[in-house]
Amino acid sequence: MDDYLANKNVDLVVTHDPQPLLIGCCNLSLKVPRILRLHIDLSSPNQNIIEFLKPFIEVFEKIIVSREDYIPLWVKKNRAVTIMPAIDPLSAKNIRLPKINAWKILNRYGIKSGSPLISQVSRFDAFKDPIGVIESYRLAKKNISDLQLILAGIIEAPDDPQQQNYVKEVKEYVDKESGLFVFSDVKDLCGIANDEFINAVQTASDVILQKSLQEGFGLTVSEAMWKEKAVIGGNVGGIKLQIKNGKNGYLVNNFQEAAKLIVKLLKDNQLRSRIGKKAKETVREKFLMPRYILENLKIYDELLNS
Known part of the structure; x- marks a missing residue:
């Protein structure tokens, strides 16, 4: 992954969930913002695991979660954002079917x-x-x-x-x-x-x-x-x-x-x-894709222009 990213003109990295967490630690320019998007319920995590993952999580400038109480206690408030997921109403799964x-x-x-x-x-x-x-x-x-x-x-x-x-x-x-x-x-x-x-x-x-x-x-x-x-x-x-x-x-x-x-x-x-x-x-009112995209784009814009 280091070699792949080194040969790409990367402007922003978004990592989803713990499995690919080490992408945030790859040999990226310090100017490249990193976002961690956590979809899982962290309201009562296994403390041993979360402590093990802590140094890998801390390299990310922003952490996005689905609920406010999913934010790890040691994450500073200005680094955490709550964005609820959404569905695509025009996808094959959600488009109207008689x-x-x-x-x-x-x-x-x-x-x-x-x-x-x-x-x-x-x-x-x-x-x-x-x-x-x-x-x-x-x-x-x-x-x-x-x-x-x-x-x-x-x-x-x-x-x-x-x-x-x-x-x-x-x-x-x-x-x-x-x-x-x-x-x-x-x-x-x-x-x-x-x-x-x-x-x-x-x-x-x-x-x-x-x-x-x-x-x-x-x-x-x-x-x-x-x-x-x-x-x-x-x-x-x-x-x-x-x-x-x-x-x-x-x-x-x-x-x-x-x-x-x-x-x-x-x-x-x-x-x-x-x-x-x-x-x-x-x-x-709350869970369609346009709202979700807009909220994410605001975060991307904030990091890319900070």
Whole structure:
């Protein structure tokens, strides 16, 4: 990386998250501003790890986080900036998809358009709590017998054995249960592009969950809200920036609370519609790409002209 950057006319370096953190320590001119963009929840970090990373973090002129309480305590206030993430409403994942088209896609996988559908779209790991989502579904299904659940999180990194093992654990927990669909491999999509598939899942769903136990932000929440969906989210991290409980969605602390809300929302079309409309308006006001780009450009301009 040193050699690569040495041969480039670099004006600004933006590093995302800890994995490529050492880029900030590369042999760059001192005149080149460095920005670290942290997407993860650092409200209660592992202190040994954060202390180990501290000298590598301190070389950056600016640190951008999604929530103010993610800023490490030792970072000076003038070096830290809070910028909430945003979605691109014109991307294949978020552009308007007629519901009839969404169901044409889902019908290919045996998902029934005549039955209520809930879903969670996220990578498969313990912090996203897919097991808790399954428990919520099973409990809600005692009241709504034809309820269906989609868990969708296509693994894009083939060299991630931890995620592969967790998917295996989830599938064993499901054990071919009727009405429950797990999508983790691009081959499962049978030629449908991942973003188009996710758009179809979110568009067709009656209620969407993001029952995370820890979440830096959770853009899947804003994606679902943009589609006027009632979202049930974990009462944690960045989800709380997007959902105001009972106004534009719901926050829960356990699978029992989630199950009660699933039943309540599926049995009350007017409530579901009202929450969905409030949700979309929230995203329109706060979580679309133009605002995000402008806030980042202001930081770039400040550093390049300081």
